[in-house]
Amino acid sequence: MPLRRSLLSATALVAVSATMLTACTPAPPEGAGAAQGAADTGTSGAAVGGEALDVIGPYEVHSLDPATAEGIFTRLQVAETLVEADGTGELQPGLATEWAASGEGLKWTFSLRESAVFHDGTPVDAKSVVAALEAARSSEANTIAVAPIEAVRAEGNAVVVELSEPFAPLPAVLAATSTQILAPSAYREDGTVSEVIGSGPYRVVDVAPPARIELETFEDFDGQAPAVDRVVYQSVGRAENRALMAESGQADLTFGMDPTSLQRIDDQDGVRVESALLPRTIVLKLNGEHPALSDERVRRALSMALDRPGMATAVLRDPEIAATQMFPATLETWHQDHLEPLEHDVEGAGALLEEAGWQMGPDGVREKDGEPLRVELRTFPDRPELPTMATAVQAALAEVGVAVEVRVDNSSEIPAGHHDGSLEMALFTRNFALVPDPTVTLLKDYAAEGGDWGAMGWSDPDLLAAMEQLTTDADQSGTEADVAREQVATTLQQELPVVPVSWYRQSAVVNDAVEGFVLDPLERSWGLAAVSIKE
Amino acid sequence: MPTPTLPETTDPGTTGSRPPVARAPHDFFWAQAAGRVLVRRTAQAVAVALAVTVTCFIIVQRLPGDIAFRIAAGRYGYDKVDAAAAAEVRAQTGLDEPAFDQLAGWILDAVRLDFGTSLVTGAAVTGELGHHLAATLHLAACALLVSLVLGAAIGVLAAQSRGGLLDRLTDVWVAVARAMPPFVLGLVLIIVFSVQLGWVPAAGHGERGNIVLPALTLAAGLSGLFARVTRDTVVQILDSEQVRFAETKGLGRHVVLARHVLRNAGVTLVAYVGVQALVLVEGVVVVESLFAWPGLGHALVHAVFWRDIPSMQATVLALALIVVVVSTLVDLAVLALDPRTREVR
C-alpha cells in the first residue's frame, strides 16, 4: 500500500477514535439525559442556564455532617453560622444580628435575622436554630464542646445560651463551621444529616461524593443575590492536578495551591494568583518528656538550627513567611512586634547542646552517657509541603548533630502518639482560625495537661493564668486582655514547647474571566456570591 | 503495572491457516462448553470473594496504630482530628467486638453484598460502590472501544504494508505503548493537550470532555497488543492458501480483507480482550488516580491510603469480579464465534 494512502487511513482512524470519544462523553444535561444516567451521576440535575462557575478545591465531599464536612458547605455559602467573621477575624453578624452576655457572663442572647429563610422555604426561627445547635452539641468532637454550655433554648426570636462558667469566646465558637445552622428537615430521625438545607445565597442541586457538588442561586435569599447562577465544585486530591487544571483554564477558581506550582502559574496569561497571609503556622511539636527534648536548652538549640528563611524560600517559595514567632502578623492582637525573632545560629545551637551535655560523637551524631541524640519526626502528606519541610528540618538538625528519622504517615499518628506517649517530634500546620478567636484553639493546645496539637509534657503557670484571663474577661479589646495575649506569646517564644517554623500564605488561582473575587485569609468562605464572570 | 504481560510472538495457530468452518448446529456441545465455562468462573469468583474478604479482615485485625484515630483523621480532617474525635468514632463503630464473630459477620454480609459502612465517610459502602462502578465501567468501556478500533486499524494497515514504514512504526508504537508507564503517559497528555493546547480538561469528572484524556491514556496502553495481534493474524491469513486463491479468483483486495481477514482477526481480538482485562483493571487504578476520575480505582487508592478497609474490600472485589466477568464473556463469545473450541479438550 502506498505510503500516502496509509497515512490517509491513519488520519481517518484518529478522526474516528476522536468521534468515538466524543460519543463517550455525557450528553449535555438538557433532555431526558437517561442514556448516560448511570455513568455521569454528576450532571443529572444540572440546571440549564448561564455559565457555571467552576471551583476546584482540595476538600473531598466525605460527609454532609457539619462536624465532618470540613467546612465545604460554609465555604460554598450554602449554610450560615450564627456569627460570621471578616478577613481579620473580627466577628460580624451572621444569622444572628447581635449578641450580648448578661448575668456575670453566664447567659448569652443571640437575636436572629428575621428575614432569613431555609432552602426548604421554612423560616430560620429560634426553634430550628436551637435544634441545629443541640445536634452539634450531641457530639463530643464538635468544636462547640469546648464551651461550657449548660443549655440552649429559644426565647422569642432569640436564642439563649446558658453557661456553667463564663466563656468570653462563645460568639467566636458559634462562628465555627461545625456549628452551622441547617433546617430541621435536613436531619434524619437519628440525628444524622440527610441533605444540606442551609440558608445561604446558594442552595445544593446535587452532591456526588466524593468529588462533586453542584449549586444554584437560592431565589429567596434575604441578602444580596449572587451574580453567578450556577456553581460546580470539584474536589481534586492531588495538588499537581489542581495546578494543571488551573493552568489549563479549566477552572475559574482553584483553591489549595501548592507554592511551587504557583511560581509557574504566576507568569501565565489568562490566570492570576491571589494570596493572603494566613493565621496558620507550621510548627514542630516536641515531646517535653523525651530525655533530650525536656531540656529547654535542647529545644532552643533545635530552633536555632533551623534556617527558616532558607526553608521558606525553598519549600514555600516565599522568604517573607519564615516564622520569627508563633503568631503571624495577620493576627494583629497576638503578634508581638517587640519579641526577639527566632534566629538561625548553627554555632550557638552547637554550644547550647554542648552545655546541655550532648557531645559530638564520631559518626556526627551527638551523644550523652553513650545515648545518641536520635529523634523520630512524624508528619503527614495531606499538605504537600509538609514532607518536604520535614526533610528540610531533618537536614538542618543533622548539621548540629541531631539524627532525625522522618516518618510520613497518617495525620492521626500525631494525636495518637501524643496519647500513648510514643510521639517524639511532629511537624504539622496549626490553624489558629478554625474558630476566629485563636484563644479557643490555644485553650486546647496549651492546657495544663497539654494538647493533641500543642504542648506535650509541658505547661506553664503564667500561660495558664493568661488563658484563664482571656476566657473569662468579657472585654476582649481591653488592656488586660492585651497583656494576657502578650504573656502567652512571650512564654511560647521563650520556652518553645512547640517550635514555630514558618507562617503560611494562602493562594488561589483566579481565571481572568472572574471579577470581584476577594480571598478570605481565614479560609472561612470562598466568597463565590460576590463573584461575576466576564462575557 | 498495566503493561508487559503479553504474548510476544502471538500464535494464532490454526485460526489463520484454517479459517473456521461455517457454524454447524452444534447447540448441544455449545451448551455443554458454556456450562463448563460458567462453572469454572463461578468457582473462581467465589474463591476470590472469600480470599479477599478474609485478607481484608486480617488486615483490619492487625492494622498498625489505633484505627479509631485513623478513621477520625479521615472524617474530621487533619486540622481537627484529636482524642475526642477518636473517642466519638470508637463509640460509633463496633471496633471492640471479638474477632471471630466479626469475621463470620463479614462473610455473611459480603454474601448479601453488604460491605458495611465506610470507616471514613460513615456511609454504606455498597451505595458508594454503585457510583464508583458506573464511573469505572464508563471509562473502561470507552477505553476498550477506542483501543480496539485503534489497534485493529493500525494492525490491518501495518499488515498491508508489511516491512514498510507503517509496519515499522507500528513496531515502535507497540514497544512504546508497553514500556510507557501509564502515569507518565497521562502526565504527558495533560501537559500537552490541556495545559499547552487547552483542548480538553486536565482532570475531573462530570464535564464534557473529561473522559478524553483518561480514556486515551488507558487505550494507548491497550492498543499496542491489539495492533500486534491484528497485524500478525492478518499477515498469516493473507499468506494462507484460501486468500491467495480468492485473490487469484479475481476478488478485489478489499473484498478479501472484509470477508476473510476481519472475521478471523475478530475472533482473535475478542480472545485477547480477555487477556487485556487484567491490564485494563490495573490501568484503571492508575489512570483514575491521576485524572481524579471518581471510579473504583480512585476509591481503592483512597481506601488504602486511609485504611478504609470495608471500602477497600468492596473495591478490590468489584475490580476482581470485573476481570472474572469479562473473562467469562470472552470465553463465551469465543465459543460462539469459533466452533472448534467447543470440542472437549
Add this chain to the structure above:
Amino acid sequence: MSVPAPQRITTAAPDGNPDGNPAGTPATPPAPRWGTPGRAVRARTARLLAGALLTALVAFALLGPLVWHQYSGQDLSQFLQPPSPAEPLGHDHLGRSVIARLAHATRLSLALAVLCVATAALAGTALGLLAAWRRGWLDQLLLGISEVFLALPALLIVLIFAALASGELWTIYLGIALAQWVEYFRVVRARSVSVLTSPAVEAAGLLRLGPVHVLRRHLWPELAPVLLTMATLGMATAVLAMSTLSYVGVGLTPPTAELGLLITEALPYYHEAPWMVLAPVAVLLLLLVGLLGLRSQEVRR
C-alpha cells in the same frame, strides 16, 4: 496418562508458553514462521542494544551511589540549581544532588525487582514442580489457589499489602512477589506435566534414575529459557509497580529515593527545572525498554 495442559484464560504469558494463548487460539505447535533476514538482524541488534542499555543502567545503579553517595544531604541555598559539570543533573528543590538520588533510586528499583522476581520464580517453580510431580489433591489445591490469583491483577495484590503498613519496603516486596509467583507456577506446572508424562521420562523413571536426573536432564532444559524470559518481564513489572505505587501516594515515602517518588516530587517544578523530572522519567523508561527489549524474540513474517 496424558493430561491436557490447563487452559489459562485471563492472564497473558510470555513467549512460547502454550497456556498463554487466550481461549480460541488452541495450544498447537507453533506455526511455521517465515523470517525475513532483515527482520532477524534487526531483532538481534535490538536485543544487543537492550543488553547494552541494561548493562549501563546496572553499572549506574552499582557505581553511581559510590560516586555520588550523598543522596539525602540538603543544601537549601542550592535549590533548583541547573546542571553543571560537578552535578550533571543539577540540584533538586531541597538542594540535593539529583544524580545521587537517581543512582540510589535506580539501585533500589533494580534490587527490589531482582529480589521479587527471585522469590516469585523460586516459589512458583518449586510449587509448580511439586504439583506436577505429586498430582492428586495437592495439584488440585494449588491450581485452585492460583485461580484466585488469576482474577486479581498484580497491582491490586500489591495495594492490599500496601494497606498493611504504609511506606515500608517489605510490604511492597511481599506484594509483588505474591502477585508474580502464580505465573511461574502455572507455566512450570503445565510444562512439567507434559515432560513428565512423555515417553522419554517414563523410560527414565523405569531406569530409576531418580528425580534429580529427571529434573536436570529433562525438565530444566525445557523450563530454563521460558523462566528467563518471564524473569525479565517480571522485573519490568516490579519496577513499574513500585514507581506506580509511590506515584499514587501509597508506596514508599520521602526522603527515600525511588523513581516514582522522584517523578512526583519533581513534577511541580517541570517548568522551572525540567531536568529534575526528565531524568527519573528517562531512567524509568530506559529500564523498562531494556528489560522488555532483552526478551524480544522478534521472529516475524
